[in-house]
Amino acid sequence: MLGWALAFFIIAIIAAIFGFSGIAAGAASIAKILFFVFVVLFLLSLIAGLFRRGNTTIKI
Numbered sequence: 001m002l003g004w005a006l007a008f009f010i011i012a013i014i015a016a017i018f019g020f021s022g023i024a025a026g027a028a029s030i031a032k033i034l035f036f037v038f039v040v041l042f043l044l045s046l047i048a049g050l051f052r053r054g055n056t057t058i059k060i
Contacts (some may be wrong), residue, residue, distance in 0.1 A: 001034055001038040001041070002038045003036060004032075004034050005031045005032075005034035005035040005038060006031075008027045008028070008030045008031035008034065009027070009031040011023075011027040012024045012025075012027035012028040012031060013028060018057070028042070
């Protein structure tokens with residue numbers, strides 16, 4: 001997902017250089033949304049991993 005956000009960001013930069021402001025704004029907003037979704041999913045998986053690993057016991 002972070003790769004898609006980076007791809008849309010690059011598309012936005014290229015479109016802005018060539019003067020396509022509408023396409024640049026659209027691609028930048030999509031990149032921003034994908035980046036925040038990536039951050040939220042990353043944090044949720046990090047918290048879930050901490051809870052899953054938290055109650056480990058050693059059985060002999």
